[in-house]
Amino acid sequence: MxxxxxxxxxxxxxxxxxxxxxxxxxxxxxxxxxxxxxxxxxxxxxxxxxxxxxxxxxxxxxxxxREHFWPVADSLKAYSDGVLPVGGAEFGHIDRSFQRELKQLVLTEQLQRLAGLERVTEVEEVPGESADGLAWRSRTGFAVTPDGRLGMHAHRSHQVVAVQDMPLAVSGIRELSFWDLDFSGLERVEVAAPTSGDGPLVLLAGAKAAANRVAVELPEEVSAAHWDPERSRVSALRGRPWLREEALGREFRVSGDGFWQIHRKAPETLGGAVRGMLEGFLRPGARVADLYAGAGLFSGLLADAVGVTGEVLSVEGSPVTSKDAVRNFDGEPQVLVRPGRVERVLAAAARSGSAGSQLDAVVLDPPRAGAGKNVVRQIVASGPRAVAYVSCDPASFARDVGYFAAAGWQLAELRAFDLYPHTHHLETVALLVPGT
CATH class of the missing domain: 2.40.50.140 (Nucleic acid-binding proteins)
Incomplete structure (x- = not known):
């Protein structure tokens, strides 16, 4: 070394x-x-x-x-034990308030460097968060060690380190008592505990026989399913292979391998911020879009705002999650779910003059890579009066804000949330409007 x-x-x-x-x-x-x-x-x-x-x-x-809360993620302890520290808690040695200061510095620097904006924004603590910043993950994934134990990867490494706990996970995951089960024959184990209060769902990727064996040993209240990530197939072994989530006054069905926010309070936190920023721009009968919509968290918010006389274009690239959105908005004709890449759906709308060609407002919630120049150009061309941009990456967010600025738009409002305590990640919600 x-x-x-x-x-x-x-x-x-x-x-x-x-x-x-x-x-x-x-x-x-x-x-x-x-x-x-x-x-x-x-x-x-x-x-x-x-x-x-x-x-x-x-x-x-x-x-x-501070002393790290999780020994296997503590670099000092891990190296003394002859292993690498697992990822996912790289700020666990830092005072919570200083974690937020560091995230604020990163956001400020990215906006200045990539968008040319001098903007200092406080990173807000999530209301009701525990003082220690633990027990917030409603979803977490594990690798499997060569001897069949649950483990996690070290940062930028193929090394899998056995774990006996995951302190960032909610109690519904931590209390499963499956840390000593034999997961031999499996490659990944994904666990989700929904906000609805239903029992957890465990996805078992790997040999079907091994998945069946493990499913029998899981606690009775747990649903289990065999998961084939390459084919996006989830088949129930026990219970149901999907989750019921509750947020913003609605229920959502989310497939076991579909997308939902990780922090247990993220849907309400982000939804409240989006609603507040768009309040003056939404009205009954408006035409709006939810881009990178997932199972429809923000689509539901928009549908409630524009009513049955309005129109919500809900676009999601994942076939699995797009099907969830179709189920979630069955019987709400104002929500038009369109599967496919956002840029292709918007381009088709522009050619045909259909939903999405002219919009009053947009919610933009792209993956970590951001929306990109082409999608920003298409959004600007659709003529909205406001865009609520939800981002989980300050670098791609700042880059995209720069694209909007180049098109004459302004960053009217910005909030940042510490939705990932003890990690370097943060979530931002911004209001972008055309320049005057």
């Missing part, structure tokens, strides 16, 4: 901190600004533009450093 002794600098996007050693940039994880640390260099080929590493010893600690 090659070591470097460095002084840690500023936070960078992606959960890293910037350090330098003899002129070489090193992106360091599990650090804090101002600390003097020893770093295990994990990706450090001589010809690389920059290196990567993990902190293995703290020589001078920062005031915001």
């Amino acid at each position: 090659e070591l470097a002794e460095v002084t840690v600098g500023a936070v960078a996007h992606g959960g890293h901190f910037v350090a330098r050693d003899q002129g070489r940039v090193i992106f360091v994880r599990h650090a804090l600004p101002g600390e003097r640390v020893r770093v295990a260099l994990r990706e450090a080929a001589e010809g690389d533009r920059f290196w990567r590493g993990d902190v293995v010893e703290v020589l001078e600690s920062a005031a915001a450093r």
